Amino acid sequence: MEFEIWWLLGIPVFFALGWIAARVDIRELLSESRTLPRGYFKGLNLLLNEQPDKAIDAFIDIVKLDPETAEMHFALGNLFRRRGETERAIRVHQNLLSRPDLPPEQKVHAQYELGQDYLKAGLLDLEKALLADRKNVRATMLIGDVHLANGDVEAALLAWRRVEQQSVPHVALVAQRLMDGYKQVGRAQEGVNLLKTYMAEASSIDLLEVVFKAVIEIDGVDAAKQLVSEQLRRTPTLLGLDKLLEARLMDAQPQHWEELSMVKNLVHGYTQKLARYQCSQCGFKARQFYWQCPGCSQWESYPPRRTEELNVMN
Incomplete structure (x- = not known):
């Protein structure tokens, strides 16, 4: 019976310790949130309200005031790229590269991310071309x-x-x-x-x-x-x-x-x-295959076979 009483007495103590720990965590969270720039919350709110261009402007202003927020830019740019919004991703990473105070390692990172943006943009354009012409x-x-x-x-x-x-x-x-x-x-x-x-x-x-x-x-x-x-x-x-x-x-x-x-x-x-490959329009011959003839500038006028093969087939 004595054992059970000690347990009952201990329960309020555990509650008190938990309450104190929670108060400490809340204070830390509030303290950290106060150190965030006001523009961060403005940009976040604009993103949530489907206003990405205005959000980009807000985040750009943050970086101008606080260079330590460059990682936020990387995250934002990658988010846009994953969503297929490559123009916005390019804008974000170009803004980072334009900063003269950007550390060398972050500059290399920004150049890499910008390259990924352009690759993604090119891929989307090519996929659109395929939708227009499956062949x-x-x-x-x-x-x-x-x-x-x-x-x-x-x-x-x-x-x-x-x-x-x-x-x-x-x-x-x-x-x-x-x-x-x-x-x-x-x-x-x-x-x-x-x-x-x-x-x-x-x-x-x-x-x-x-x-x-x-x-x-x-x-x-x-x-x-x-x-x-x-x-x-x-x-x-x-x-x-x-x-x-x-x-x-x-x-x-x-x-x-x-x-x-x-x-x-x-x-x-x-x-x-x-x-040789030979243009079917002007007869221009070339060692390599061209999608656009160097002679007459006609597109897709080269058969993908060499002249000897075409002669044998004919």
Whole structure:
């Protein structure tokens, strides 16, 4: 019975201690809130009332008065970017960078965040372009490039793979990107298998070039020779023959190497004249693929195949 009485006597003591602790916490909270700039609450209120532009102005004024609130700017900018309001995020981070008293480490942080803002803005613009034209291969490729620049390789691969659904011949333009991406995530064999599937759907010298190099690296010279031989049977081109001779030179006997090398050099020299893209409007030829012709300035006038391939197909 004595034990229970002590417990009963102790209950008010515990309540008293809790009340004192709560009073101390409340006082600390009130003390800290008094140190916050008045503009902080004004900006917060404007945000809650869906007036983000006025809120930005309020927070900018705070930073001018109190440089220690830079972290608040970073949080606000990131909030806008996550909501897709990239123009506001850019404005916030640009304001930070304009401050001459910004410490070097925070300046680097602000530059990084501003770069993320521009990447996000570019991504949104590209997605709008795709909504306007679902067959816009260039927009899809650039979306993949933006994801890669942002460190998201899987998202980049997903974007580049969508090119096949838009235009199978254009897959050759993303072949190297795809192969590099699959290597980066440790799935090189999956990348080779995917590109081989694309080759079966639409043969391409540029596609063959990428797969050829990857197969040599992963499966060896014999597999590369078989790959090129099968490609030549499907689409006989000098550019394909050039690849076959290159593979044969890798394991040629010493007594045959010189002859093979001479033939390879002759074929290679001639193929350099054929390895051109040609504008369908003005006939301008170029070694690299252009979305806008340098000759006539026409957009999307280049087929994604080299001239020799087009001649074989015709």
